[in-house]
Amino acid sequence: MTVRVARIYDEPSPSDGTRVLVDRLWPRGVSKARAALDEWCRDVAPSTELRTWYAHDPAKFAEFTRRYHTELTDPERAAALAHLAALATADQVTLLTATKQLSLSAATVLSDELTTH
Numbered sequence: 516m517t518v519r520v521a522r523i524y525d526e527p528s529p530s531d532g533t534r535v536l537v538d539r540l541w542p543r544g545v546s547k548a549r550a551a552l553d554e555w556c557r558d559v560a561p562s563t564e565l566r567t568w569y570a571h572d573p574a575k576f577a578e579f580t581r582r583y584h585t586e587l588t589d590p591e592r593a594a595a596l597a598h599l600a601a602l603a604t605a606d607q608v609t610l611l612t613a614t615k616q617l618s619l620s621a622a623t624v625l626s627d628e629l630t631t632h
Contacts, residue, residue, distance in 0.1 A: 527551040532607025542613035559595035
């Protein structure tokens with residue numbers, strides 16, 4: 516299973532495989548054509564409440580990860596995660612996010628979840 520994480524603002528690459536936006540909100544300033552998405556899987560994104568609480572504060576990342584893992588057990592999110600796992604089994608998957616710091620993003624948590632389970 517090959518999963519990578521990239522910013523939606525980066526240029527698409529032929530090595531991206533299946534490109535999936537995993538943010539709940541559409542990224543500002545990116546047209547659908549420029550995004551070159553295969554899918555937008557917003558159901559797997561963190562809840563608005565969790566995203567707002569976290570606010571990409573590096574000091575909260577460990578707790579954000581713990582809470583997000585709990586949210587991923589919700590049936591709707593679990594189904595979306597299983598769908599991403601199926602995509603990753605078939606081909607390279609690139610999880611796309613608008614977050615500036617990839618290492619502190621929900622997409623990175625998803626990537627880790629997909630590659631370790």
